[in-house]
């Protein structure tokens with residue numbers, strides 16, 4: 001199984017590449033959970049070049065590492081983990097069709113509102129950057145964002161294979177997931193499993209390590225969360241377009 005481990009450059013996740021997945025694979029004992037903790041790291045906001053935009057359009061995922069920097073990421077993770085008491089068992093779908101289907105998804109979650117004030121903080125600045133890149137580089141005019149904090153408690157079956165939107169239905173256009181797990185270790189599970197749309201049935205695992213951001217088109221990329229044995233925290237932002245007719 002090819003895997004994705006931290007790299008210095010954002011990558012498209014398409015067919016497995018010989019240059020990664022071996023030296024930095026999960027099986028290879030990657031210690032990526034600690035990698036974001038260098039002091040003085042300023043972070044590297046995501047930027048979409050032509051290759052990234054083309055990859056999104058082909059239904060691939062973009063993965064960016066150290067997007068906030070170690071200090072900001074650690075603070076954010078601590079702040080959001082303190083919200084554990086606000087989490088509810090997650091539902092599948094919104095509105096009156098919500099289902100509590102723990103056999104489909106087993107996380108606990110809550111919606112996050114943008115704080116008032118000029119500076120909404122690093123998480124919302126990050127999602128503003130993503131919205132700007134989607135607008136300016138990928139020509140996807142976004143009209144809003146919904147943001148969810150999610151925790152898979154240890155010993156959790158994960159989230160079955162799904163897409164976040166159906167073509168021509170609803171408002172979700174792009175998904176961005178930011179991971180909050182400083183101590184993630186091989187064996188903890190909870191990898192994001194991606195099923196690339198390349199006709200070859202390629203699968204990839206992305207480790208949910210602190211300060212990593214994954215972006216893909218909501219109605220294109222099928223994905224799942226693998227079962228986990230340790231708590232696994234993430235924030236997901238869905239960027240919204242106009243309601244489909």
Ligand SMILES: O=C(O)CCC(=O)C(=O)O
Nearest residue numbers: 159164177192225234236
């Ligand atoms: O947390 C993740 O890696 C993915 C979560 C997900 O697929 C979802 O909430 O729709």
Ligand SMILES: [Fe+2]
Nearest residue numbers: 162163164223
């Ligand atoms: Fe999803």
